[in-house]
Amino acid sequence: MFRTALRNVLAHKARLLMTVLAVMLGVAFVSGTLVFTSTISDASQASSRKGFDNVDVVIKPSDNTQSTPGARSPLDHKLLDKAAGVPGAASATGTVSGFTAIADKSGKLIGEGFSTSGSNYFPGADGKDARYPMRDGAAPKGPHEFALDAHTADRGGYKVGDTVRISVDGPVREQKLTGIFTTDDGTVAAGGSLALFDTATAQKRFAAPGEFSEIDIKAAPGTSQTALKDAVEKILPKQGATATTGKQLVNEQAKFIATSMDGMKNALLAFAGVALFVGTFIIANTFTMLVAQRTKELALLRAVGASRRQITRSVLIEALVVGTVAAVTGLLAGIGIAAALRALVGATGAKVPDGPLVISPSTILISLLVGTVVTVLAAWLPGRRAAKIPPIAAMNSVHATATTKSLMVRNTIGALFAGAGTAAVLTATGMSYSGSTRAIMGAGVGLLLIGVLVLTPLLSRPLIALAAPVLRLFGISGILARQNAVRNPRRTAATASALMIGLMLITGMTAVAGSAQQAIDKMATASLKADYMVSMASRTPLSPDVAKKLASTDEVTASSPLRNSPARIGTTTEFLTGVNGKDFGKLTQLDFSEGALGTLSGDRAVVDDSTAKEKGWHTGSRLPVTFEDGKRGTLAIGGVYQRNQIIHGIILDNATLAPHQKHITDMQVMVKTKDGATAASKDKLVTALGKNPAITVADKKDVSGDIAKTITLMLNMLYGLLAMTVIVAVLGVINTLAMSVFERSQEIGMLRAIGLDRRGIKQMVRLESLVISLFGGVLGIGLGVFFAWATGELIKATGQLSTYETVLPWGRMGLFLALAAMVGVLAALWPARRAAKLNMLQAIKAE
Structure with missing residues (x-):
């Protein structure tokens, strides 16, 4: 059986190439990530150790x-x-x-x-x-x-x-x-x-x-x-x-260096993980089709004495060989990727510490294990299915179709998973925010995704049927393309699932990121009347001379420095925020649930609602305070305002706070100008500050953009993940169409014989590819929208972004659907050309 398995691998080299490429891409990113992060980490640690050579x-x-x-x-x-x-x-x-x-x-x-x-x-x-x-x-x-x-x-x-x-x-x-x-x-x-x-x-x-x-x-x-x-x-x-x-x-x-590298490592490994996950559909699809094409051969092996276990084992041995080749190739490609990444980082201007590429034994072991284990696991189900076919039945049929019972069991399981997942997500959105809410939401998302993946064959028929009116416009080629797409629902589902997962992730995250950005913009607009926020580029403390310089500038009508100072209130240390009490109301617009802002002076202070709720403070509460210099005093709460990402904490007048500070420094300065936030006003402020490279002058858009920087970074990383998924999805569609053309060689020969020209054959294969890709795209975008809504409800439950509302990125969703269509068109180029070049007489004689 071992020799048989090896012979089958060598006999189907071309058909297994796409599987090798899919696994290789995932392994290459795993090994490349591990080598790159280990190399940078080791070089940074070596450089750091030099700094302690004279320190004991x-x-x-x-x-x-x-x-x-x-x-x-x-x-x-x-x-x-x-x-x-x-x-x-x-x-x-x-x-x-x-x-x-x-x-x-x-x-x-x-x-x-x-x-x-x-x-x-x-x-x-x-x-x-x-x-x-x-x-x-x-x-x-x-x-x-x-x-x-x-x-x-x-x-x-x-x-x-x-x-x-x-x-x-x-x-x-x-x-x-x-x-x-x-x-x-x-x-x-x-x-x-x-x-x-x-x-x-x-x-x-x-x-x-x-x-x-x-x-x-x-x-x-x-x-x-x-x-x-x-x-x-x-x-x-x-x-x-x-x-x-x-x-x-x-x-x-x-x-610390190793920990700081974890974020980059985890992000890159996430790319590799999704690529490998998507690749499992290609592997499973490939082995399912190979098993179907060898049904008679496997039946003959059973008839001459091979057991079910031996049949399964032969398929798994094939997978092991393919996985090993892909893993070794991926490991070598990953080392190249790591070297290229280091050179790329250096080319951007960032100086990377010198050091050799670090290829640890654990990296080699992990890469080889990932490639072989993923391939073998993905091939296990097709191998098990092949062993269960009765020899006599298999000899009478080239293609063993799924039984009604197996399809019913599959659909029932899928419906249960999808229903349980949907119920869990809806339950989580109705709960107050906590750790258990996140757990329920995560479990619900996982169950729903599994359920949809299991139900995809069932969903393929009605969704692809919606494209029938459009496909009829292409004549017989369009009609045949629709029939071919639903002929083997499992294969269509497995092919479309790769693209579905990528588009689900990117649609959901794009919607969440866009909604969060809009919420932050609303927050900045709603809570700030100031035209500019002036701060150090490093976010380190700012000299009070900057606030004085700005206040004396003719362009400025109101300004307030924001100062932080530690103080002990009760048994805990809190940070007090000092402001210019006279101008603070002109620069902010806070929503008060109790009391009002009024004029901040003397011992009067206002506090955000989260802190007030946690401490049990209310308007009129008097707080005994030990200031930074050790002197004691009392603060009277004059109002409780709604906390946001820009303004929060205990706020009082700088005239009250400054006498107790050892070193007076500002975190930032809020500024309102005569002409508002214009390019001319900004230039005047920058000039007044001596065109200082260490100081940033940011308007409301800049402030909200700075807060949303992490979201933008995550979204850009996910677009990279989408590119990775699209590459693997293209390989999957090419693989499916190529094997589909091989299986239907006789049918294609008959179509040519009765008058369908080469152009019609090409069009049939292209339309089939387009329909399958759009099916995956529609499912992915639909799931992405649902998950974006559920995540939005979770974000609102946290209370951190009260202005959050789910906004669907219709333009980008249309772009993603167009991308799915492009995947279908590109993936069909080679299979369509191959189908059109088939010799009709030889094809008719083929088994």
Whole structure:
């Protein structure tokens, strides 16, 4: 039986090619994803480890120090001196860091967001900082000097002695470049920038005079990291600081890098998973047709003594061989994809750390297992079905049709699954939001999808029948195409299901994304009267000088900075939001369920409904508060407003909050201008701020777009997934039509003999392909619309997007249907040409 199985594989090489391609695509994406993410992760970890070469123990503030009102960082010069004198310590370095934007000579930001950082140059006894060896020039001294990493200096075209425009917290500063240094910093290696100031200047800009972000200690020869850590812990204050070994930090960093790669890995693996899932229909379809064509052969094997188990095993051996070939090919293709992805990322301008391609044994094993297991599982049902055919019945029939009983059982099971799934989804949409609601919704979606997949053969007849009036316009070719499409409902269903799944996902997500975007736009329009929101590009705190500059600009009629400050209310720490109480009402339009906004001044505050409900607060409630500086006071709740993605929390007047803040910084500034949100108004604001590359001036559309950025990213990824699905679906339709042409060779020869020309044969095959593809497209879009509605009800139940309403993207749905039609047209090109080229006499004689 093993030799028979191998002979069958070799005898049907062309017919199995599409199956090999479908499996290979899925495996290639699995192996490519694993190799690519492992390569980037390992290279990033290696680069990160270099940054800890001279660090054996690190002292950092404890997690609660920054959020505890009145708390001061214990990492000062006194602790630094103690750390340097610890037994076993060779040296101690105080580090302070934060965001620093570097402009190129045209005024554009070098680097992106959080990757543009600044720190301090901390010279040792020899006057040099071993972490940052100077390539050119000297270390910075004084508030108007700085040094820059070599990579950024080269990108910006800067040399020692140049004056460079930089920004730390908003205002543009012109600094003299005194030195260019080299570094192993992983952020710089990934394309970021690093600026260095003298310690006093860095402390003033990033923390507070005399304070450090961390203290790095190097062990003396012969002292272990653990022993040094034990010694360091003896000098630490009882609260506010922790000591960690360099090895622990390396491990934590490695874990962080691996975790940060999980999102990309999971997204790419999702593509591969859907491709493989869609590929299972092609595999099952291929083996079903191969088994049907070999019915007499299998019956003869049964007649001469082969058991049912041996027949099934022979089919599975064929699948194993095909799966192994596809898996090995996919693994090799995946390695190529990984190399291409790394080159592509580098070509976009992002700097990828150097390192070899990482092909781990687990990647090889997973790729091979995925390819073989998926293929064997998909072929199991056709193999089992082949073994159940009685030998005598099989010898009398070339094609064993499904019995009435089996079709009835299938339809009953499909109806039960679909009904249960629909009921579960409808139940979930009527429940209040919770973890169980999500679980019920997920289970319902899964059951409904399975039910529809099982019922697809039953649905094919009535849905394809709807196309009959149009097909009649093509004459006999159209009539034959419709009859061929419904001749084998199972095959038609399996072929259409591949496209159905892809279009279901993309239609549903497009509708949800479009609806969410519209809801966010409504929210921004409804809650904001401000024309612009001004903030740092990195989302780091903004200097209060920016708000003062904007307020003094003639174009601005009202403005308010938004400030955050931790405070203890009762037993928990809450963040207070400070605003310009006089102008806040001119810049926002909040819906109040209790009280009103009024004028924010003194101890009066307003709070969002979610926080008020959680804490049990109401209008008139008086809250005892411990402010950031440790002083106590009372806030009176004057109103409860409806929370949204833009404005939420406890809001009070900045005049009340500012006296209690250690360092006054703004998160963003709301601005209303004379002429509204126009290009001219925006240009005036940008000019007033010194054309600062570190600051963004965003209108309402920009604000809503920024909030919806994650949705847009997900949607773009899903469009990539659709492309993958379409490729596999095309292979499936080609496979089905090619085998259908082979099976109907005699029939096609007869049609040619009685007068149907080659053009008519081609048209018949094309129309059949078009009908099958549109059938899958209609089912997919219909399911996508249903799931989009159900997801929308779930989103509304969360209360996060109160303005959410399901909006169907009619234009894109029409485009998706046109795409399904194009799949049908393209997939039919080769099978139609092959059918038309058949010799009619040889075809009539074929069995």
